[in-house]
Amino acid sequence: MSNPTKRIVLTEDWTVVVLGFSIILLAVLGVLLPVPSFGWNNTSELLDKVLSGANIQKILIQLVAVVIVAVAGALLLGKSVKPFFTGLPVVYFLTILALIITGNSAAKDLNLEAVIFSLIIGLVIGNTVKLPEWLKAALSTELFVKVGLVLLGTSVIFSDILKSGSLGIIQALVVVVSVWYFAFWLSKKMGIDEEMGIMLSSAVSICGVSAAIATSGAIKGDSKKLSYVISLVLITAIPMMIFMPYAAKAMGLSEAVTGAWLGGTIDTTGAVAAAGTLVGEEALKVSTIVKFSQNLLLGVAAFAISIYWTVTNNPLAKDKDTKPSLGVIWERFPKFVLGFVAASLLFSFALSPETVSSVKGSLKNFQGLWFALAFTSIGLETNFADIFNKDSKKPLYAFLIAQGFNILVTLLVAYFLFR
Template sequence: MTAKTTRFTLHEDWTVVILGSLVIFSALFFYVVPVPVYKWSNPSELTSNVLNSANLVVLLIQLVFVMVVGSIGALITGKEVKNFLLGFPAVYLLTVLALIIAGNAFIKSINLEAVIFSLVVGLIIGNLFKLPQWFRDTLSTELFVKIGLVLLGTTVIFSDILKAGSLGLIQALVVVLSVWYFAFWLCKKLKVDDELTMMISSAVSICGVSAAIATSGAIKGDPKKLSYVISMVLITAIPMMIFMPYIAAYFHFPQQVTGAWLGGSIDTTGAVVASGTLVGEEALKISTIVKFSQNVLLGIAAFAISIYWSYNKTAKGAEAVEKPTLKVIWERFPKFVLAFIGASLLFSFFLSPAAAGSVKDSLKNLQNAWFTLAFTSIGLETNFKDLFKNENKKPLYAFLIAQLFNVFVTLIIAWFLFGNAAAI
């Protein structure tokens, strides 16, 4: 009975800080979780590379580690630990299935990410079968998402941006501010609800899936709406990834400009890398820098959004004489953002390159695992029909128009900032 009342409380936010810190410090001082192999190109490689006994042991180790962390989270947040232990292995197996599908060489060549497969697998099972309520209660979507976000902070290294120069950060700031405001204004004009407005604006302007997740966490958004926004991000990234490099080649854009354009307008990091590779080495480097610059702004954006949301929602829900207070803002502020920033600062300034490098792959793998587990859970608890109801047409129109605006604005800014660099 208490699980539902504590799901989005301050108590769970502090739980995420504890669990995210536990995973990071465990890797640094106690045990580095091995990284499973998911890469394969044909059935024989699937058997020899992925389904061999050694890799299955690694997957089992990861299952035990993640399940222990999740069980601690269930215990602290008041959920039934026994039910979590019974239900979680099924979610994990579905997630591994999605990761194995995404590890196929052909799937990688077209840059489909594991999250879209985990989402689809979850949607199919969740809509074809009636899942018991006790199982649904074990999904812990918010907990999985926020732990993944804390681990994401370990990959956001500020020194890399400083080494690469300031142009990428300048572009990121201009693009994020202009595109976010345009998307926000457009959603309001189309009468899109407040939660979708915030998620769409952040997803289009900052860094796609991660920004949508961070925003949903900051405003305590509906997982079904988050699922819808993520679907739009992943689906639109595919044609952008394929066609934008050819458009740049047709108009003879310099590689620096093309890279900045790709990095600033394509929403998923994987799609940015794939499209930059199609253009050339210089375009790949610049596109990665620009996308990374946008990722750096994720924590700052989540902080600003949470403050705006706290004031806005408190003002709407309170009586006319009442004013939003700092206490209310602190109570509503997502504490995982502090853990995200703390992880970034730790890996940027306090760890040696050797220490950070020794755990980087493991933490990146666990980050991906938590995110993919979250999307499997979102799919399992989402009614597929909800994604295509008539009221969802306006958010789709808003997203597509904002994305088109993003493409043109980013190209102008990229040319202004990187056109001179290309001529040098």
């Protein structure tokens, strides 16, 4: 007799869509989570503001919400809920530590994002301490990431991007297509496996970490490869953020061209904002428009990549020329991408601006929290020996060469469109 607790009620992707839209629906109906404060300049503010009783209460309310969502996901998947009562709080408080570090004024001045510290904390602990099984069981990285991606759709507002300017959209299309195909071609030429090549190409060309995660979900990629790509994105984003504004000044580029160059090249949103701020107000505005335009292409790219991956990696085919049916494509298609697109369409066209304005702060905070939880989990699961070894040299070289190509192509397109 089968064990009913092991029966899968829904697939993980459909579970994520249900969870994500449940969160969105509750927010629209007025059930908004409080947003804790993590900003501080000195020890006094840390104790009186961030670690105050009122703020700790908000943090604990968020913990309860996270556990409820995770437990609901486990129930829908027919999995054990115990790890989310025992291990998830540990992951949560490690993530809160990362958020507190990020909230310091020094980190804010550099526009360092919480996911960077989440990953670092996870990596340090995961590579120095043997994790107990009850903690490992709570590291549901894909679930955390995909819930965050569905919620991310609520911040991709089509009308805002269209009003901000068509030039940013044109640049995003040209750069994403050209850089993605170059990076993918290069990866194949260097003998890198197709799965890694697709994740690298998406990370370089679209929007860094989010694109790598979405692509990994679309092709059901290996978590170790994803961790490696994320590490490359975060490591290269910081020096690019610092040196590119000075390079633009040395070349005598206008603020508009510089902003378009920064927004289309630097892979993380926070680093784009930091670099744009170093140049000026117009550069900051244009860089943000271009980055948002690339974010808009995330769902489209994940959809296209999932179709490509299904067609070219059909397990039911008797030979490589046999193409899968539409039913197989639908079965293997990552449904969380539909959740992302649906959330974006809902907030772009169905809800009133007043409703969007009233809920976006709470949803953005919760979305960021899920990403941070995922990065803490990735760090805890990742072994340095698996990432930085002789077998990882080719992907590193491919990423750096593709990023160099991205820098040059984006500069040419930005100069042509925004001069």
